[in-house]
Amino acid sequence: MSAESWVLIWESLLETIYMVAVSGAISALVGIPLGVLVHITRPDQILARPVLHRVLGVVVNAARSVPFIILMVAIIPLTRLLAGTSIGTTAAIVPLSIASIPFVARIAEGALNEVPGGLIEAAEAMGATPFQIITRVLLPEALPGLIHGMTLTLVTLVSYSAMAGAIGGGGLGDLGIRYGYQRFDPVIMLATVVVLVVVVQLIQSAGEKLQARCEHK
Amino acid sequence: MIRFEKVSKVFRGSSGTVKALDDVSLWIPEGSIYGVIGSSGAGKSTLIRCANLLERPTAGRVVVDGRDLVQLSPADLRNARRDIGMIFQYFNLLANSTVYENIALPLKLAGEKAARIEETIAPLLELVGLEDKRDSYPSQLSGGQKQRVAIARALASQPKVLLCDEATSALDPKTTVSILNLLRDINRKLGLTILLITHEMEVVKSICDQVAILSDGQVVEHNDVESFFLNPQTDLAREFVRAAVHEKPIEDLPAGIQKEQTEGSHPVLHITFLGNSTVQPLITQAARQFNLDFSIIQADMETVHGKTMGFLTVEVVGDELNAKSAQAFLRKHDLQVEVAGYVC
Numbered sequence: 001m002s003a004e005s006w007v008l009i010w011e012s013l014l015e016t017i018y019m020v021a022v023s024g025a026i027s028a029l030v031g032i033p034l035g036v037l038v039h040i041t042r043p044d045q046i047l048a049r050p051v052l053h054r055v056l057g058v059v060v061n062a063a064r065s066v067p068f069i070i071l072m073v074a075i076i077p078l079t080r081l082l083a084g085t086s087i088g089t090t091a092a093i094v095p096l097s098i099a100s101i102p103f104v105a106r107i108a109e110g111a112l113n114e115v116p117g118g119l120i121e122a123a124e125a126m127g128a129t130p131f132q133i134i135t136r137v138l139l140p141e142a143l144p145g146l147i148h149g150m151t152l153t154l155v156t157l158v159s160y161s162a163m164a165g166a167i168g169g170g171g172l173g174d175l176g177i178r179y180g181y182q183r184f185d186p187v188i189m190l191a192t193v194v195v196l197v198v199v200v201q202l203i204q205s206a207g208e209k210l211q212a213r214c215e216h217k
Numbered sequence: 218m219i220r221f222e223k224v225s226k227v228f229r230g231s232s233g234t235v236k237a238l239d240d241v242s243l244w245i246p247e248g249s250i251y252g253v254i255g256s257s258g259a260g261k262s263t264l265i266r267c268a269n270l271l272e273r274p275t276a277g278r279v280v281v282d283g284r285d286l287v288q289l290s291p292a293d294l295r296n297a298r299r300d301i302g303m304i305f306q307y308f309n310l311l312a313n314s315t316v317y318e319n320i321a322l323p324l325k326l327a328g329e330k331a332a333r334i335e336e337t338i339a340p341l342l343e344l345v346g347l348e349d350k351r352d353s354y355p356s357q358l359s360g361g362q363k364q365r366v367a368i369a370r371a372l373a374s375q376p377k378v379l380l381c382d383e384a385t386s387a388l389d390p391k392t393t394v395s396i397l398n399l400l401r402d403i404n405r406k407l408g409l410t411i412l413l414i415t416h417e418m419e420v421v422k423s424i425c426d427q428v429a430i431l432s433d434g435q436v437v438e439h440n441d442v443e444s445f446f447l448n449p450q451t452d453l454a455r456e457f458v459r460a461a462v463h464e465k466p467i468e469d470l471p472a473g474i475q476k477e478q479t480e481g482s483h484p485v486l487h488i489t490f491l492g493n494s495t496v497q498p499l500i501t502q503a504a505r506q507f508n509l510d511f512s513i514i515q516a517d518m519e520t521v522h523g524k525t526m527g528f529l530t531v532e533v534v535g536d537e538l539n540a541k542s543a544q545a546f547l548r549k550h551d552l553q554v555e556v557a558g559y560v561c
Contacts, residue, residue, distance in 0.1 A: 122309035125269050126323040126374070127298035136326065140313055216313050216354035 023096035035108025092169030111145025151207025224277035252425035261414035302371030306383035361392035381413035418461030482559035509535035
């Protein structure tokens with residue numbers, strides 16, 4: 001493989017990392033609080049708001065049911081508004097984030113549901129405020145589950161980011177399609193696949209290590 | 218210290234309403250260990266959860282340390298709760314936090330500084346005997362050690378009251394004893410008022426000063442523990458006491474004891490007494506004086522509230538009138554005597 005090809009792969013890898021890291025961070029920053037909100041508004045939880053809980057559930061489900069490639073095209077006006085352009089790597093971050101926020105929210109809600117109700121009660125008995133219950137009990141106890149969920153999210157984002165090529169997002173997936181599929185260059189195709197596999201492996205094993213470190217059950 | 222005044226709690230579910238507490242009034246004096254006993258579903262849990270308003274009563278007042286919790290604003294209630302420690306059947310420790318962090322939780326919630334937290338926790342670890350487990354996680358501890366952590370955590374905010382919700386029910390008998398001793402210690406050392414609920418009479422017998430029986434959401438009997446064991450007033454209380462002193466109900470005894478007196482049958486007496494030195498001569502004396510034979514069907518000595526108590530079931534053979542006089546004689550000497558049945 002030529003030096004030029006290596007440069008291409010390297011640049012695409014950086015683009016992929018950029019898209020995945022930024023949209024992963026945004027999805028955690030928005031998705032986890034959203035998951036907390038969905039959880040605590042459950043009828044049996046600390047801020048029971050059954051109607052809000054149901055509305056949020058419907059919104060999260062609706063967002064999750066749109067296929068990513070369609071979502072990406074459908075929200076182009078929003079992307080233009082937020083990123084200033086609808087084309088390019090930065091523009092791709094908008095649909096990637098929007099697709100992964102409800103995903104993270106659902107996973108966070110699931111992790112929070114696993115926290116035993118007795119712990120919440122014990123904290124209430126100590127005079128904890130609802131905010132303290134979230135920050136001192138719910139999130140620390142759900143942390144291993146949240147890390148597991150974020151690992152899943154990042155791996156999913158790597159595969160979604162391959163579709164970002166459709167709006168000129170670049171990245172490894174885009175490189176694989178342009179060079180491997182459209183130009184019949186099996187070497188680059190194979191190389192991008194290998195790099196993607198390595199990236200996913202790294203994310204997965206880093207996530208597992210981090211999770212094991214926080215888990216003391 | 219804690220006063221329940223006409224407390225009722227009604228749960229409304231899809232299958233109708235359940236009255237978990239029905240006009241309960243109890244007074245738990247400062248510095249005492251007060252046990253509430255009852256079968257499952259009697260409303261014990263609801264009662265103790267009303268003492269810090271984890272459960273809000275439908276009616277009535279819950280006064281702790283002079284404050285009616287029901288009237289407090291959410292912020293005042295949170296403050297009041299800091300003076301009320303609570304431990305639970307399944308410990309409720311944070312699994313991903315160390316022993317130290319668990320005990321520190323109430324202090325962190327109250328916004329204490331790290332140095333102050335350290336100062337408070339070191340003696341607590343010593344008190345519960347877990348100095349060497351400071352950095353362990355709950356999963357590395359035994360059930361008894363977990364409950365010790367929970368006790369230290371409950372004491373961290375220096376409460377005036379400790380609520381124990383079936384605190385020993387998930388522990389084996391040996392561990393139960395060590396936890397009960399610890400609770401007794403804390404009660405004495407810190408003058409802490411303890412309200413506990415349990416279905417185990419063993420707990421009442423060994424550490425409680427006073428006891429109340431709850432049945433179908435109502436207090437059927439309450440008394441100091443000695444009187445309760447010596448002279449239970451209701452059938453339910455008698456049942457609990459019998460079970461606690463390993464006394465078989467007369468139906469389960471051999472020899473065909475009946476409830477009703479028939480021609481030529483002899484009475485079977487339950488005799489309960491405090492201390493053990495005076496009883497033997499009294500019974501011998503009664504036998505001699507009234508020309509009766511006492512044959513012992515079952516006997517048990519128990520330590521209740523630190524005192525020795527005896528529980529005898531005897532068959533009295535002899536003249537019917539003399540047997541009645543003997544009962545009066547024993548009663549006169551402060552023995553509790555009750556006719557349990559008759560045997561031919």
